[in-house]
Amino acid sequence: MLLIDCPHCGPRDENEFRYGGQAGIAYPERPAELTDDEWAGYVFRRDNPKGWFHERWFHAHGCRVWLTVERHTVTHEIRKPR
Amino acid sequence: MTHPDFLWRDPDPKPSYDVVIVGGGGHGLATAYYLAANHGLTNVAVLEKGWLAGGNMARNTTIIRSNYLWDESAAIYEHSLKLWEGLSEELDYDLMFSQRGVLNLAHSLGDVREGRRRVNANRLNGVDAEWLDADEVRKFCPIVNVSSSARHPVLGATLQRRGGIAKHDHVAWALARKADAYGIDLIQGCEVTGFDIEGGRVRAVRTSRGRIAAGKVALASAGHTSVLAERAGIPLPLQSHPLQALVSELLEPVLDCVVMSNAVHVYVSQAHKGELVMGAGIDAYNSYGQRGAFHVIEAQMAAALELFPIFSRVRVLRTWAGIVDVSPDASPIIGRTPVEGLYVNAGWGTGGFKATPGSGWVYAHTIAHDEPHPLAVPFALERFTTGALIDEHGAAAVAH
Numbered sequence: 324m325l326l327i328d329c330p331h332c333g334p335r336d337e338n339e340f341r342y343g344g345q346a347g348i349a350y351p352e353r354p355a356e357l358t359d360d361e362w363a364g365y366v367f368r369r370d371n372p373k374g375w376f377h378e379r380w381f382h383a384h385g386c387r388v389w390l391t392v393e394r395h396t397v398t399h400e401i402r403k404p405r
Numbered sequence: 406m407t408h409p410d411f412l413w414r415d416p417d418p419k420p421s422y423d424v425v426i427v428g429g430g431g432h433g434l435a436t437a438y439y440l441a442a443n444h445g446l447t448n449v450a451v452l453e454k455g456w457l458a459g460g461n462m463a464r465n466t467t468i469i470r471s472n473y474l475w476d477e478s479a480a481i482y483e484h485s486l487k488l489w490e491g492l493s494e495e496l497d498y499d500l501m502f503s504q505r506g507v508l509n510l511a512h513s514l515g516d517v518r519e520g521r522r523r524v525n526a527n528r529l530n531g532v533d534a535e536w537l538d539a540d541e542v543r544k545f546c547p548i549v550n551v552s553s554s555a556r557h558p559v560l561g562a563t564l565q566r567r568g569g570i571a572k573h574d575h576v577a578w579a580l581a582r583k584a585d586a587y588g589i590d591l592i593q594g595c596e597v598t599g600f601d602i603e604g605g606r607v608r609a610v611r612t613s614r615g616r617i618a619a620g621k622v623a624l625a626s627a628g629h630t631s632v633l634a635e636r637a638g639i640p641l642p643l644q645s646h647p648l649q650a651l652v653s654e655l656l657e658p659v660l661d662c663v664v665m666s667n668a669v670h671v672y673v674s675q676a677h678k679g680e681l682v683m684g685a686g687i688d689a690y691n692s693y694g695q696r697g698a699f700h701v702i703e704a705q706m707a708a709a710l711e712l713f714p715i716f717s718r719v720r721v722l723r724t725w726a727g728i729v730d731v732s733p734d735a736s737p738i739i740g741r742t743p744v745e746g747l748y749v750n751a752g753w754g755t756g757g758f759k760a761t762p763g764s765g766w767v768y769a770h771t772i773a774h775d776e777p778h779p780l781a782v783p784f785a786l787e788r789f790t791t792g793a794l795i796d797e798h799g800a801a802a803v804a805h
């Protein structure tokens with residue numbers, strides 16, 4: 324089990340959190356101008372790196388705040404969450 | 406004592422092949438076999454970074470069924486099931502394919518409605534399917550707890566009698582032996598690290614054992630497909646997750662069918678040797694680490710014990726994980742890519758073992774003709790742009 328250091332609550336077990344996938348996915352600025360392929364990218368395509376990954380975790384059974392965590396997808400090492 | 410005969414050669418890579426398949430799991434091996442058997446293509450290599458079938462092919466829980474909801478899925482999985490029914494004979498190898506029946510339990514009114522709908526959809530597609538009420542479930546599988554006071558009461562189940570299990574290693578070995586006999590090179594310890602692409606067409610693969618020229622390159626790399634496709638400049642809608650399973654110590658025969666429960670995320674069968682084989686859902690996060698968290702196993706065991714109180718003293722022998730490539734609609738991605746001569750077959754996620762022969766069959770056709778096999782057409786990458794998704798989360802939600 325991962326130990327995620329919540330900036331509000333301190334280090335907590337992974338199963339207090341919900342996973343939210345890749346971080347930094349913003350809603351398109353001009354949605355009306357997007358091509359179908361750009362929509363496919365926004366809706367369906369996410370990075371899937373073997374290595375460091377910025378991802379979202381929701382502290383569901385804690386402060387109920389969304390965090391961005393940098394985690395390595397092979398070693399599962401976590402850098403200080405924000 | 407002498408070593409038994411080797412089932413395939415251990416060749417060095419040639420400088421060039423008509424077709425290079427990346428990944429020596431079940432799908433890569435089946436694709437190689439059908440390229441030769443159905444299309445006469447034998448100047449083919451399967452490149453495997455580890456040893457043959459040491460990835461998900463070695464780690465899956467071998468459930469085979471074809472009772473998927475939508476027409477497109479029913480067609481491809483049923484094609485696969487029909488191939489399974491003749492495969493031991495065709496490959497001249499006992500695959501221990503056992504059509505012992507697969508139960509999918511319903512625990513809520515929503516499950517019941519979904520299950521009945523699926524039975525009707527299956528029948529319309531010529532897939533055998535039955536609806537059992539709780540008492541019929543008890544008769545079919547007496548050790549399931551159907552008491553109405555259970556934490557997860559069993560309200561009924563779908564049953565596919567033609568579903569079952571097979572011995573995954575035998576499947577890999579049988580396919581490898583046949584492919585090798587056709588002259589196909591199965592090259593282990595050969596990691597593909599990149600592609601030579603000129604004028605929008607793939608010319609060669611770069612590997613840990615040097616450059617290998619290729620007329621066509623076919624990805625069959627399961628959990629690592631995103632990593633490879635990225636090196637060819639192709640972003641794919643896939644996420645890699647650990648998927649765990651476990652076996653118990655060996656027991657006397659006690660369970661003669663496969664029992665799955667989407668709602669509580671567990672499924673159980675008893676392998677030929679006697680161990681209970683159980684699987685759960687994926688670990689939530691992206692990972693290439695081939696291991697998962699123990700709390701997932703714990704939750705899965707809690708659910709299993711609710712369904713099968715008789716297993717309360719069974720000991721776990723070992724647990725493990727594979728890395729599965731999950732697509733947004735829980736359906737595979739099969740076909741051409743924006744790079745000419747480069748093909749993809751991925752996104753089988755938690756349920757591709759059952760598709761091994763069917764996937765190889767349609768992928769070999771797609772590669773040989775540079776034209777998707779009719780059963781593969783709906784599974785093209787373009788569906789994420791057109792929106793024509795094949796949402797099988799209902800049929801594929803739990804890992805299997």
Ligand SMILES: Cc1cc2nc3c(=O)[nH]c(=O)nc-3n(C[C@H](O)[C@H](O)[C@H](O)COP(=O)(O)OP(=O)(O)OC[C@H]3O[C@@H](n4cnc5c(N)ncnc54)[C@H](O)[C@@H]3O)c2cc1C
Pocket residue numbers: 427428429430431432433452453454455456457458459460461462463464465466467468469595596597598625626627628629633648649650684725726727728729753754755756757758759760804805
């Ligand atoms: C725990 C678990 C339980 C499962 N249970 C079931 C089930 O009950 N029923 C079912 O239908 N499905 C099940 N599955 C899913 C099924 O195992 C997979 O969908 C299927 O095995 C994927 O196809 P494959 O056999 O070709 O994959 P793999 O065996 O993973 O083959 C891919 C190969 O590609 C190789 N590779 C990757 N990158 C490179 C590279 N750069 N160069 C060279 N080679 C490379 C890998 O080493 C690997 O050997 C389960 C999976 C897991 C993990």
Ligand SMILES: [Zn+2]
Pocket residue numbers: 329330331332333382385386387388
């Ligand atoms: Zn918190």
